[in-house]
Amino acid sequence: MIMGECVALVTGGSRGIGRAICLALAGRGVSVAVNYAGNEAAALETVEACRSLGVQAQAFQGDVSQPAECAALVKEVKNTFGRLDILVNNAGITRDGLMLTAKQEDFDATWQTNLRSAFFCMKEASRLMLRQRYGRIINLSSVVGLRGNPGQAAYAASKAGVIGLTKSAAKEFAAKGITVNAVAPGMIDTDMTKRLPDAVRAQMLDTIPMGKPGLAEDVANAVAFFAEPAAAYVTGQVLCIDGGMAI
Ligand code: NAP
Numbered sequence: 001m002i003m004g005e006c007v008a009l010v011t012g013g014s015r016g017i018g019r020a021i022c023l024a025l026a027g028r029g030v031s032v033a034v035n036y037a038g039n040e041a042a043a044l045e046t047v048e049a050c051r052s053l054g055v056q057a058q059a060f061q062g063d064v065s066q067p068a069e070c071a072a073l074v075k076e077v078k079n080t081f082g083r084l085d086i087l088v089n090n091a092g093i094t095r096d097g098l099m100l101t102a103k104q105e106d107f108d109a110t111w112q113t114n115l116r117s118a119f120f121c122m123k124e125a126s127r128l129m130l131r132q133r134y135g136r137i138i139n140l141s142s143v144v145g146l147r148g149n150p151g152q153a154a155y156a157a158s159k160a161g162v163i164g165l166t167k168s169a170a171k172e173f174a175a176k177g178i179t180v181n182a183v184a185p186g187m188i189d190t191d192m193t194k195r196l197p198d199a200v201r202a203q204m205l206d207t208i209p210m211g212k213p214g215l216a217e218d219v220a221n222a223v224a225f226f227a228e229p230a231a232a233y234v235t236g237q238v239l240c241i242d243g244g245m246a247i
Contacts (some may be wrong), residue, residue: 001134001229002031007081008227009074010092011035011064011121014043017140020216021088022057026050030086032057032075035064037091056081063153064117065109069200074124083132086227087125089118089139089162094192096151112159115165120168126178138226139166140219141238143186143246156206159184163238167214170236177236181226184207186242187213210243 008025012018013034022032023046032050033223034057036043043059050057058080061213062073093108120138130137143154145159162180170180187193187204193213196204203212219241225231226239240246 001085003228004010006085006128006136006227006229007031007033007077008086008088009035009060009077009081009084009092009121009125010035010088011117012037013071013088014039014046014059016192017185017188017216017219018088018090019046019049021090021219021223022050023047023053024086024187024217025086025227026053026055026057028228029055031055032080033081033084035062035073035091037061037063046060051069055059064121065112067116067120070117070120070202070223071124074121074128078128079191082129084125084128085104085132085134087121087129087136087138088223088227089121092140092192094152094155094195094215096155098151099153102154103122110154111158111161114155115161118162122165126173129178130173130176133177135173136227137169137173137178139180139182141166141182141184143184143240143242146184146238146240146246166238167236174235179231181231182224182238183219183226183241184238184242184246185214185219186240186245188216188219188241189213190216205216207246208243212243214241214243
Protein backbone atom coordinates (compact mmCIF):
# COMPACT_ATOMS: atom_id res chain seq x y z
CA MET A 1 0.00 0.00 0.00
CA ILE A 2 1.03 3.59 -0.45
CA MET A 3 -0.49 6.39 1.62
CA GLY A 4 -1.94 8.11 -1.48
CA GLU A 5 -4.12 5.06 -2.24
CA CYS A 6 -5.56 4.80 1.27
CA VAL A 7 -9.07 5.69 2.42
CA ALA A 8 -9.59 6.79 6.03
CA LEU A 9 -12.66 7.08 8.23
CA VAL A 10 -12.29 9.53 11.11
CA THR A 11 -15.13 9.45 13.63
CA GLY A 12 -15.86 12.88 15.07
CA GLY A 13 -13.85 14.43 12.24
CA SER A 14 -15.84 17.64 12.18
CA ARG A 15 -14.02 19.55 14.93
CA GLY A 16 -11.00 19.68 17.23
CA ILE A 17 -8.54 16.80 17.17
CA GLY A 18 -10.65 14.85 14.64
CA ARG A 19 -10.52 17.72 12.16
CA ALA A 20 -6.74 18.02 12.57
CA ILE A 21 -6.44 14.26 11.95
CA CYS A 22 -8.52 14.55 8.74
CA LEU A 23 -6.24 17.34 7.53
CA ALA A 24 -3.03 15.53 8.51
CA LEU A 25 -4.15 12.46 6.54
CA ALA A 26 -5.39 14.53 3.59
CA GLY A 27 -2.02 16.31 3.55
CA ARG A 28 -0.43 12.88 3.04
CA GLY A 29 -2.72 12.11 0.08
CA VAL A 30 -5.33 10.00 1.91
CA SER A 31 -9.02 10.19 0.90
CA VAL A 32 -11.05 11.06 3.98
CA ALA A 33 -14.53 10.15 5.25
CA VAL A 34 -15.41 12.77 7.86
CA ASN A 35 -17.95 11.47 10.38
CA TYR A 36 -19.92 13.82 12.62
CA ALA A 37 -22.86 13.57 15.01
CA GLY A 38 -24.79 16.84 14.68
CA ASN A 39 -22.54 19.65 13.50
CA GLU A 40 -22.97 19.42 9.73
CA ALA A 41 -21.54 22.90 9.05
CA ALA A 42 -18.28 22.02 10.84
CA ALA A 43 -18.08 18.68 9.00
CA LEU A 44 -18.54 20.38 5.64
CA GLU A 45 -15.78 22.88 6.51
CA THR A 46 -13.44 19.97 7.25
CA VAL A 47 -14.42 18.31 3.98
CA GLU A 48 -13.67 21.51 2.02
CA ALA A 49 -10.32 21.92 3.80
CA CYS A 50 -9.39 18.31 2.88
CA ARG A 51 -10.47 18.77 -0.73
CA SER A 52 -8.36 21.91 -0.99
CA LEU A 53 -5.37 19.63 -0.28
CA GLY A 54 -6.24 17.69 -3.44
CA VAL A 55 -7.89 14.57 -2.03
CA GLN A 56 -11.41 13.16 -2.10
CA ALA A 57 -13.42 13.85 1.04
CA GLN A 58 -17.04 13.48 2.11
CA ALA A 59 -19.07 14.05 5.27
CA PHE A 60 -21.00 11.15 6.85
CA GLN A 61 -23.54 11.81 9.60
CA GLY A 62 -23.78 9.02 12.17
CA ASP A 63 -24.07 8.70 15.94
CA VAL A 64 -21.30 6.20 16.66
CA SER A 65 -22.54 5.63 20.21
CA GLN A 66 -25.15 3.39 18.51
CA PRO A 67 -23.80 0.08 17.15
CA ALA A 68 -26.27 0.01 14.24
CA GLU A 69 -25.05 3.44 13.14
CA CYS A 70 -21.41 2.27 13.28
CA ALA A 71 -22.29 -0.56 10.90
CA ALA A 72 -24.21 1.73 8.56
CA LEU A 73 -21.38 4.26 8.59
CA VAL A 74 -18.68 1.78 7.64
CA LYS A 75 -20.92 0.34 4.91
CA GLU A 76 -21.60 3.80 3.48
CA VAL A 77 -17.90 4.67 3.44
CA LYS A 78 -17.10 1.40 1.61
CA ASN A 79 -19.89 2.07 -0.90
CA THR A 80 -18.61 5.59 -1.53
CA PHE A 81 -14.84 5.05 -1.66
CA GLY A 82 -14.63 1.32 -2.52
CA ARG A 83 -12.33 0.42 0.40
CA LEU A 84 -11.31 1.35 3.95
CA ASP A 85 -7.68 1.25 5.05
CA ILE A 86 -7.47 3.56 8.06
CA LEU A 87 -9.99 3.83 10.90
CA VAL A 88 -9.51 6.54 13.53
CA ASN A 89 -11.85 6.15 16.49
CA ASN A 90 -11.77 9.75 17.66
CA ALA A 91 -15.39 10.69 18.55
CA GLY A 92 -15.64 11.40 22.25
CA ILE A 93 -17.46 13.30 24.95
CA THR A 94 -17.00 14.23 28.60
CA ARG A 95 -19.79 14.36 31.17
CA ASP A 96 -17.78 15.29 34.24
CA GLY A 97 -18.96 15.11 37.85
CA LEU A 98 -18.00 13.62 41.19
CA MET A 99 -18.98 9.98 41.69
CA LEU A 100 -21.41 10.73 44.51
CA THR A 101 -23.57 12.93 42.29
CA ALA A 102 -22.94 11.26 38.93
CA LYS A 103 -26.01 10.19 36.96
CA GLN A 104 -26.34 6.85 35.23
CA GLU A 105 -27.32 8.55 31.97
CA ASP A 106 -24.02 10.47 31.95
CA PHE A 107 -21.97 7.34 32.69
CA ASP A 108 -23.80 5.47 29.91
CA ALA A 109 -23.46 8.25 27.34
CA THR A 110 -19.74 8.48 28.10
CA TRP A 111 -18.83 4.82 27.69
CA GLN A 112 -21.16 4.34 24.75
CA THR A 113 -19.66 7.30 22.85
CA ASN A 114 -16.02 6.79 23.83
CA LEU A 115 -15.65 3.00 24.09
CA ARG A 116 -18.56 1.07 22.60
CA SER A 117 -18.28 3.18 19.44
CA ALA A 118 -14.66 2.15 18.97
CA PHE A 119 -15.52 -1.52 19.49
CA PHE A 120 -18.31 -1.55 16.90
CA CYS A 121 -16.53 0.63 14.33
CA MET A 122 -13.51 -1.69 14.63
CA LYS A 123 -15.67 -4.79 14.36
CA GLU A 124 -17.23 -3.53 11.10
CA ALA A 125 -14.06 -2.02 9.61
CA SER A 126 -11.95 -5.07 10.42
CA ARG A 127 -14.20 -7.26 8.23
CA LEU A 128 -13.14 -5.14 5.23
CA MET A 129 -9.52 -4.88 6.37
CA LEU A 130 -9.25 -8.65 6.83
CA ARG A 131 -10.39 -9.13 3.24
CA GLN A 132 -7.85 -6.53 2.10
CA ARG A 133 -5.24 -8.08 4.44
CA TYR A 134 -4.31 -4.51 5.26
CA GLY A 135 -5.47 -2.00 7.85
CA ARG A 136 -4.46 0.67 10.31
CA ILE A 137 -6.67 1.34 13.33
CA ILE A 138 -5.91 4.18 15.72
CA ASN A 139 -7.96 4.79 18.87
CA LEU A 140 -8.12 7.95 20.96
CA SER A 141 -7.48 7.23 24.61
CA SER A 142 -6.36 9.88 27.12
CA VAL A 143 -3.77 10.47 29.82
CA VAL A 144 -6.81 10.47 32.11
CA GLY A 145 -7.35 6.80 31.15
CA LEU A 146 -3.85 6.01 32.41
CA ARG A 147 -3.78 8.15 35.55
CA GLY A 148 -7.40 8.84 36.53
CA ASN A 149 -8.72 12.28 37.44
CA PRO A 150 -11.14 13.42 40.16
CA GLY A 151 -14.53 14.24 38.65
CA GLN A 152 -13.79 12.18 35.54
CA ALA A 153 -14.34 8.59 36.69
CA ALA A 154 -16.67 7.75 33.80
CA TYR A 155 -14.42 9.38 31.22
CA ALA A 156 -11.28 7.77 32.70
CA ALA A 157 -12.94 4.34 32.71
CA SER A 158 -13.99 4.70 29.08
CA LYS A 159 -10.49 5.78 28.04
CA ALA A 160 -8.82 3.00 30.05
CA GLY A 161 -11.22 0.63 28.28
CA VAL A 162 -9.98 1.95 24.94
CA ILE A 163 -6.48 0.79 25.90
CA GLY A 164 -7.66 -2.75 26.72
CA LEU A 165 -9.61 -2.81 23.47
CA THR A 166 -6.58 -1.62 21.50
CA LYS A 167 -4.23 -4.22 22.95
CA SER A 168 -6.69 -7.11 22.52
CA ALA A 169 -7.51 -6.19 18.93
CA ALA A 170 -3.81 -5.70 18.18
CA LYS A 171 -3.19 -9.31 19.22
CA GLU A 172 -6.21 -10.63 17.28
CA PHE A 173 -5.19 -8.92 14.04
CA ALA A 174 -1.40 -8.96 14.33
CA ALA A 175 -0.88 -11.73 11.80
CA LYS A 176 -3.41 -10.31 9.33
CA GLY A 177 -1.72 -7.08 8.21
CA ILE A 178 -3.82 -4.92 10.53
CA THR A 179 -2.18 -2.82 13.24
CA VAL A 180 -4.11 -1.33 16.16
CA ASN A 181 -2.60 1.47 18.25
CA ALA A 182 -3.77 4.24 20.54
CA VAL A 183 -2.78 7.79 21.31
CA ALA A 184 -3.27 9.26 24.77
CA PRO A 185 -3.43 13.05 24.58
CA GLY A 186 -2.93 15.18 27.66
CA MET A 187 -4.54 18.61 27.65
CA ILE A 188 -5.22 19.78 24.11
CA ASP A 189 -6.86 23.09 23.20
CA THR A 190 -10.25 22.20 21.65
CA ASP A 191 -13.95 22.84 22.35
CA MET A 192 -13.77 19.98 24.89
CA THR A 193 -11.17 21.71 27.09
CA LYS A 194 -12.55 25.24 26.52
CA ARG A 195 -15.45 24.21 28.76
CA LEU A 196 -13.17 23.56 31.76
CA PRO A 197 -13.51 26.03 34.64
CA ASP A 198 -10.45 28.37 34.89
CA ALA A 199 -9.37 26.87 38.22
CA VAL A 200 -9.38 23.29 36.85
CA ARG A 201 -7.51 24.44 33.76
CA ALA A 202 -4.84 26.18 35.84
CA GLN A 203 -4.50 23.09 38.05
CA MET A 204 -4.04 20.86 34.98
CA LEU A 205 -1.46 23.22 33.44
CA ASP A 206 0.55 22.92 36.65
CA THR A 207 0.93 19.18 36.02
CA ILE A 208 2.36 19.60 32.50
CA PRO A 209 6.18 19.74 32.50
CA MET A 210 6.12 21.73 29.24
CA GLY A 211 3.81 24.22 30.97
CA LYS A 212 1.35 24.62 28.11
CA PRO A 213 -1.54 22.79 26.46
CA GLY A 214 -0.96 20.92 23.21
CA LEU A 215 -2.43 21.60 19.80
CA ALA A 216 -4.81 19.31 17.91
CA GLU A 217 -2.07 19.09 15.26
CA ASP A 218 0.34 17.56 17.82
CA VAL A 219 -2.05 14.64 18.22
CA ALA A 220 -2.82 14.45 14.50
CA ASN A 221 0.86 14.05 13.59
CA ALA A 222 1.19 11.05 15.90
CA VAL A 223 -1.99 9.49 14.49
CA ALA A 224 -0.64 10.02 10.97
CA PHE A 225 2.53 8.12 11.94
CA PHE A 226 0.51 5.08 13.09
CA ALA A 227 -1.56 5.34 9.87
CA GLU A 228 1.48 5.07 7.60
CA PRO A 229 2.12 1.81 5.73
CA ALA A 230 5.70 2.18 7.04
CA ALA A 231 4.47 1.74 10.64
CA ALA A 232 3.78 -1.93 9.80
CA TYR A 233 5.74 -3.41 12.73
CA VAL A 234 4.16 -1.22 15.44
CA THR A 235 1.02 -2.56 17.11
CA GLY A 236 -0.72 -2.50 20.49
CA GLN A 237 1.08 0.69 21.54
CA VAL A 238 -0.21 3.67 23.50
CA LEU A 239 1.62 6.90 22.75
CA CYS A 240 1.17 9.84 25.13
CA ILE A 241 1.05 13.24 23.48
CA ASP A 242 1.00 15.33 26.58
CA GLY A 243 3.98 17.63 27.07
CA GLY A 244 5.27 15.18 29.67
CA MET A 245 2.09 15.09 31.79
CA ALA A 246 2.12 11.28 32.26
CA ILE A 247 5.82 10.93 33.08
P1 NAP B 1 -14.38 18.02 20.63
O1 NAP B 1 -13.64 19.25 20.18
O2 NAP B 1 -15.42 18.14 21.67
O3 NAP B 1 -14.97 17.29 19.33
C1 NAP B 1 -15.68 16.09 19.49
C2 NAP B 1 -15.94 15.47 18.14
O4 NAP B 1 -16.62 14.21 18.37
C3 NAP B 1 -16.86 16.31 17.26
O5 NAP B 1 -16.43 16.16 15.93
C4 NAP B 1 -18.23 15.65 17.48
O6 NAP B 1 -19.12 15.79 16.36
C5 NAP B 1 -17.82 14.19 17.61
N1 NAP B 1 -18.81 13.37 18.32
C6 NAP B 1 -19.25 13.47 19.61
N2 NAP B 1 -20.17 12.52 19.87
C7 NAP B 1 -20.32 11.81 18.71
C8 NAP B 1 -21.14 10.71 18.34
N3 NAP B 1 -21.98 10.13 19.21
N4 NAP B 1 -21.05 10.25 17.07
C9 NAP B 1 -20.20 10.82 16.18
N5 NAP B 1 -19.40 11.86 16.48
C10 NAP B 1 -19.47 12.35 17.73
O7 NAP B 1 -13.32 16.94 21.21
P2 NAP B 1 -11.73 16.83 21.04
O8 NAP B 1 -11.10 17.58 22.15
O9 NAP B 1 -11.35 17.11 19.63
O10 NAP B 1 -11.54 15.28 21.38
C11 NAP B 1 -11.39 14.29 20.37
C12 NAP B 1 -10.99 12.98 21.03
O11 NAP B 1 -9.77 13.15 21.75
C13 NAP B 1 -12.02 12.48 22.05
O12 NAP B 1 -12.09 11.07 22.01
C14 NAP B 1 -11.42 12.93 23.38
O13 NAP B 1 -11.87 12.16 24.46
C15 NAP B 1 -9.94 12.74 23.10
N6 NAP B 1 -9.09 13.53 23.98
C16 NAP B 1 -9.16 14.89 23.99
C17 NAP B 1 -8.34 15.61 24.85
C18 NAP B 1 -8.35 17.12 24.91
O14 NAP B 1 -7.64 17.66 25.78
N7 NAP B 1 -9.07 17.81 24.05
C19 NAP B 1 -7.45 14.93 25.71
C20 NAP B 1 -7.42 13.54 25.68
C21 NAP B 1 -8.24 12.85 24.80
P3 NAP B 1 -20.08 17.10 16.15
O15 NAP B 1 -19.17 18.18 15.63
O16 NAP B 1 -21.09 16.67 15.17
O17 NAP B 1 -20.64 17.43 17.50
